Amino acid sequence: MELRAYIIRRLLLLIPVLLGVTFLIFGITMLFTPTQRASLYVSSPQQMRDLPAIIEKYGLDKPFFVQYGTWIGQVLRGNLGWSNVVSMPVGEAIVHYLPATLELAIFATPLIILIGIFMGTKAAAHKDRPVDHGTRILAIVGWSLPTFWLGLILIMIFYGYLKILEPERLSVEMEILVNSAAFIRYTRINTIDAILNLNGPVLLDALRHIVLPVVTLSVVNIAFIMRLMRSSMLESLGKGYILTARAKGLRENVVINKHARRNALIPVITVSGYLFAGLAGGAVITESIFGYKGIGWWAWQSAVRLDIPSVLGFALFSAVLFVLTNLVVDILYTRVDPRVRLGAAVQ
Amino acid sequence: MARKLLVSIVAVVGIIALVVTGCTGGGGGEGIPYKNDGKFIQMTIGDLDSLDPAWGYDTASGEQVQYMYDTLLFYDGESTTEFVPALATEWTVVNATQIKFKIRENVKFHGGQTLTPEDVEYSFERAIVQNRAGGPTWMLCLPLLGKMGTRKSGSIVVTGEQIDNAIEVEGQWVVFNLAIEFPMIQWKQILTQPWASIVCKSWCVANGEWDGDLTGEGWKAYNNPDKEDSYLYNHANGTGPWKLSSWEAGKQIMLEKHTNYWGGSVPFDWVITKWENEWNKRKQALLNGDADHVYVPRMYIGQLEGIADLQVKTGLPELALDAFFFNMLIDPESTYIGSGTLDGNGIPPNFFTDLDVRKAFCYAFDYKTLLEDALMGEGKQMGGPIVDGLLGYNPDSSKYTQNKELAVAHLQAAWDGEVWEKGFKFTVTYNTGNEVRKTGCEILQEFFADLGDEYFEDSLHFRILIQAVSWPTFLDLIFTEDEEGTHRGPLPMFMIGWQADYPDPDNFATPFMASDGDFAYYAGYSNEYVDGLIETARFSTNDEERVAIYHELEQIYYDDAVGIMLFQPLGRRYFTKYINGFYFNPTIPGTPGPLWDMSKSES
Numbered sequence: 001m002e003l004r005a006y007i008i009r010r011l012l013l014l015i016p017v018l019l020g021v022t023f024l025i026f027g028i029t030m031l032f033t034p035t036q037r038a039s040l041y042v043s044s045p046q047q048m049r050d051l052p053a054i055i056e057k058y059g060l061d062k063p064f065f066v067q068y069g070t071w072i073g074q075v076l077r078g079n080l081g082w083s084n085v086v087s088m089p090v091g092e093a094i095v096h097y098l099p100a101t102l103e104l105a106i107f108a109t110p111l112i113i114l115i116g117i118f119m120g121t122k123a124a125a126h127k128d129r130p131v132d133h134g135t136r137i138l139a140i141v142g143w144s145l146p147t148f149w150l151g152l153i154l155i156m157i158f159y160g161y162l163k164i165l166e167p168e169r170l171s172v173e174m175e176i177l178v179n180s181a182a183f184i185r186y187t188r189i190n191t192i193d194a195i196l197n198l199n200g201p202v203l204l205d206a207l208r209h210i211v212l213p214v215v216t217l218s219v220v221n222i223a224f225i226m227r228l229m230r231s232s233m234l235e236s237l238g239k240g241y242i243l244t245a246r247a248k249g250l251r252e253n254v255v256i257n258k259h260a261r262r263n264a265l266i267p268v269i270t271v272s273g274y275l276f277a278g279l280a281g282g283a284v285i286t287e288s289i290f291g292y293k294g295i296g297w298w299a300w301q302s303a304v305r306l307d308i309p310s311v312l313g314f315a316l317f318s319a320v321l322f323v324l325t326n327l328v329v330d331i332l333y334t335r336v337d338p339r340v341r342l343g344a345a346v347q
Numbered sequence: 348m349a350r351k352l353l354v355s356i357v358a359v360v361g362i363i364a365l366v367v368t369g370c371t372g373g374g375g376g377e378g379i380p381y382k383n384d385g386k387f388i389q390m391t392i393g394d395l396d397s398l399d400p401a402w403g404y405d406t407a408s409g410e411q412v413q414y415m416y417d418t419l420l421f422y423d424g425e426s427t428t429e430f431v432p433a434l435a436t437e438w439t440v441v442n443a444t445q446i447k448f449k450i451r452e453n454v455k456f457h458g459g460q461t462l463t464p465e466d467v468e469y470s471f472e473r474a475i476v477q478n479r480a481g482g483p484t485w486m487l488c489l490p491l492l493g494k495m496g497t498r499k500s501g502s503i504v505v506t507g508e509q510i511d512n513a514i515e516v517e518g519q520w521v522v523f524n525l526a527i528e529f530p531m532i533q534w535k536q537i538l539t540q541p542w543a544s545i546v547c548k549s550w551c552v553a554n555g556e557w558d559g560d561l562t563g564e565g566w567k568a569y570n571n572p573d574k575e576d577s578y579l580y581n582h583a584n585g586t587g588p589w590k591l592s593s594w595e596a597g598k599q600i601m602l603e604k605h606t607n608y609w610g611g612s613v614p615f616d617w618v619i620t621k622w623e624n625e626w627n628k629r630k631q632a633l634l635n636g637d638a639d640h641v642y643v644p645r646m647y648i649g650q651l652e653g654i655a656d657l658q659v660k661t662g663l664p665e666l667a668l669d670a671f672f673f674n675m676l677i678d679p680e681s682t683y684i685g686s687g688t689l690d691g692n693g694i695p696p697n698f699f700t701d702l703d704v705r706k707a708f709c710y711a712f713d714y715k716t717l718l719e720d721a722l723m724g725e726g727k728q729m730g731g732p733i734v735d736g737l738l739g740y741n742p743d744s745s746k747y748t749q750n751k752e753l754a755v756a757h758l759q760a761a762w763d764g765e766v767w768e769k770g771f772k773f774t775v776t777y778n779t780g781n782e783v784r785k786t787g788c789e790i791l792q793e794f795f796a797d798l799g800d801e802y803f804e805d806s807l808h809f810r811i812l813i814q815a816v817s818w819p820t821f822l823d824l825i826f827t828e829d830e831e832g833t834h835r836g837p838l839p840m841f842m843i844g845w846q847a848d849y850p851d852p853d854n855f856a857t858p859f860m861a862s863d864g865d866f867a868y869y870a871g872y873s874n875e876y877v878d879g880l881i882e883t884a885r886f887s888t889n890d891e892e893r894v895a896i897y898h899e900l901e902q903i904y905y906d907d908a909v910g911i912m913l914f915q916p917l918g919r920r921y922f923t924k925y926i927n928g929f930y931f932n933p934t935i936p937g938t939p940g941p942l943w944d945m946s947k948s949e950s
Contacts, residue, residue, distance in 0.1 A: 033823050035822065035823040035826065035827065036820055036822075036823045039818065039822050039823070041481060042481060042822065050480045050481040050482075051481075051826055053480035053481070053498070053501075053571075054480050054481050056501060057480055057571065082573065082574070082575055084574075085394070085596070085597060086596040086597050087394075087396075087397070087574070087575075087580065087581060087596040088575075088581075088596065089575070096595075152625075152627055155627065155628060155631060156627070156631070159631050159635065160631045160634070160635075163635060166637070167628055168621075172383055172386060172388060172619060172637070173383075175599075175601070176592075176601065176617070179592060179593045179601065288624075288625070289625060289628075291598075291621075291623055291625070291628060293595075293597060293598045297597075298597070301597060
């Protein structure tokens with residue numbers, strides 16, 4: 001009962017959050033002149049003579065509150081507006097581009113978390129020894145690598161030289177196949193759709209294309225989880241119950257893996273939730289570099305081209321995603337750590 | 348300690364190895380493999396606006412529309428003035444305001460419908476009824492209705508009857524009744540462009556488009572719609588060689604062969620256009636054989652030199668033109684003109700109305716450096732607005748060259764010697780990322796800094812500041828009208844380019860020189876005599892007279908120093924060696940060229 005009240009309260013909080021976020025973004029876009037915002041609808045100098053008509057048509061010269069009010073009114077009627085950069089309604093664009101991003105997140109998140117936890121545990125268990133230094137150097141290098149640079153280097157090596165892995169989501173042959181009537185796109189997540197269609201070639205092709213972006217995302221993010229896990233583990237290892245466990249004569253790997261690691265996992269779980277939300281909210285650079293066109297790519301294009309309905313739609317999506325992730329992580333706490341009681345927050 | 352060092356060294360060496368492999372380019376020299384038989388795959392930048400022929404005004408939309416739709420007639424190979432039949436088998440000019448076309452029989456749309464003359468009538472009427480703001484249909488409205496559009500100040504100013512009377516069906520013929528004496532050559536050029544594509548009436552109506560009724564007021568509801576309100580923006584049913592299979596905006600468009608194409612066999616089973624803004628990926632796709640044709644920015648030309656399996660077509664004169672415009676009526680409130688007076692810390696709003704100032708700037712510009720360095724030789728200096736490939740182009744027109752003595756002489760004469768004595772200060776802008784415009788600004792800045800240094804030992808005596816702004820801001824600064832509806836923009840000078848709507852000199856003379864022209868208006872250039880010449884040439888059916896007028900206009904452009912006329916860009920195309928049949932017609936939108944006449948084979 002307490003949990004339900006907590007969830008409802010958190011969900012209700014979404015409303016002011018969404019209003020605040022969109023109000024802020026809308027306000028910032030108003031710093032641009034009507035002509036600047038009309039440039040989204042202009043692709044050649046010839047169209048300049050019709051700028052006043054375009055401004056009038058989209059009401060770009062109306063006062064801020066009128067424009068914001070119109071937009072809110074449309075949103076309440078379920079219309080998020082039109083995304084000019086991808087030529088479809090904003091709501092449809094989110095649904096259209098989310099699967100690619102989700103596919104990346106689904107593959108990258110477990111990889112990042114598992115490797116991060118493994119390396120972090122090893123580093124802490126071998127503090128100040130070569131394994132620790134090695135993993136720390138890797139972490140610093142991974143964390144410091146600019147994503148776009150790593151992505152380009154991987155493309156050059158694996159696509160340019162070795163010709164074994166490719167950018168984009170599918171090869172041309174498979175793209176034609178998945179767009180044909182012979183293939184049903186249940187989720188638009190290629191790997192899952194390939195399994196549901198029992199289509200091996202598409203599955204293999206999709207996997208071949210997802211390797212490089214997933215590796216890029218992982219290299220950069222593993223470092224973060226690893227560092228967190230290491231410090232959390234070190235803290236755990238210094239606790240009295242570890243001393244007790246060792247005094248009992250337990251084997252070292254049992255001490256590390258069972259007693260220390262479990263307790264050290266709590267902060268990692270928190271961060272993992274945000275990590276998944278972050279990845280599902282769009283890996284802007286990775287998606288753009290690899291032509292893995294998902295929601296991050298869409299958001300970036302929209303921002304660059306001042307596509308205001310798209311930017312607002314993306315902001316709404318991100319806000320909802322993060323609030324929900326927060327909620328899920330909070331609920332997860334109660335399962336992992338019995339000391340946490342959400343009900344207390346309600347009282 | 349030693350181990351620590353070892354680990355660090357290994358890590359550093361690993362990173363260096365990665366960088367070195369990355370920086371050496373990739374691709375190797377093993378040749379481009381033959382892939383994707385029967386498919387033409389191009390990778391380019393940007394995206395298209397709409398698949399609706401009456402909507403798209405950008406090159407990318409026009410290109411795809413041209414693959415899927417047909418027009419009544421088409422250009423004969425590389426010519427821009429000779430025509431061959433397409434959906435019309437023959438045509439007759441009845442009189443100065445009437446031309447009729449006989450419609451080809453047994454032509455099938457992608458959806459299986461048979462083409463009728465009513466489809467042709469509907470296509471043009473629909474385009475005019477739609478007449479979206481900022482769209483291309485002014486080119487239909489002007490000859491057929493005598494007006495630039497169907498609206499004025501938001502209200503519809505034409506009647507259904509006028510639109511109805513402009514296009515009539517007579518048996519198998521379609522008659523165009525022009526409202527003004529419009530040169531038929533220009534009208535035919537307009538009819539070959541994508542916005543004159545023929546759509547299927549029954550299919551349009553069945554999918555919620557305008558029903559073809561012009562008798563009541565109902566048609567007005569279809570005027571100036573939102574893009575998404577048109578069913579044709581993302582659906583297509585043409586008679587062209589390829590039909591739409593799928594379009595994912597920003598990602599790719601896939602077109603499949605139209606098996607019932609009236610023109611016979613179609614060379615590619617698939618035509619696939621992928622949009623990829625990242626150059627390295629486009630390059631790798633080309634070198635790996637995954638793309639047959641890619642867009643190559645000028646700065647990367649060197650990376651593709653010496654690759655045997657590539658074919659490069661160069662020196663293709665695009666129907667485009669770039670120039671610096673002087674703003675004769677700068678907004679007095681502008682922050683780009685310093686103090687706003689001739690006190691050495693600014694310029695007055697009417698600074699460029701002085702002919703000597705303009706001439707000084709024309710002589711100050713280093714055309715050679717711009718063409719050789721910024722354009723890497725891919726541009727041809729122009730004297731006036733009529734480019735190579737158009738009627739009236741004059742290769743021997745007067746052109747400015749950099750000349751310090753003359754620049755100094757004109758500067759000393761300008762504003763009764765005040766400019767020379769007090770100096771000036773103002774800001775020029777370019778849109779971020781446009782290296783050619785940036786170089787253009789720097790050339791001027793450098794010249795005047797050196798001049799000040801030489802004559803006044805003060806490199807800031809003639810001071811030009813440079814500011815980079817985003818593209819939307821750049822447009823905003825140029826195309827600004829104040830509250831009284833005048834054109835007083837804040838920029839003292841601006842460099843911008845024009846691309847042809849249709850290959851007629853009027854389409855260049857008007858924007859660059861007419862007082863209501865697209866650019867000249869915002870530069871505040873107004874010359875009644877010039878306006879008269881432009882109008883006479885526009886409506887003249889006598890080619891000799893037109894040529895003479897355009898030559899005169901070019902001379903006036905030079906004498907009047909209307910702007911710093913710069914260059915006509917020369918295009919370049921890259922294909923793998925497996926692609927055959929390319930020829931250059933500057934009116935074909937997009938870079939692949941006439942795909943319907945091209946082919947792909949391993950040998």
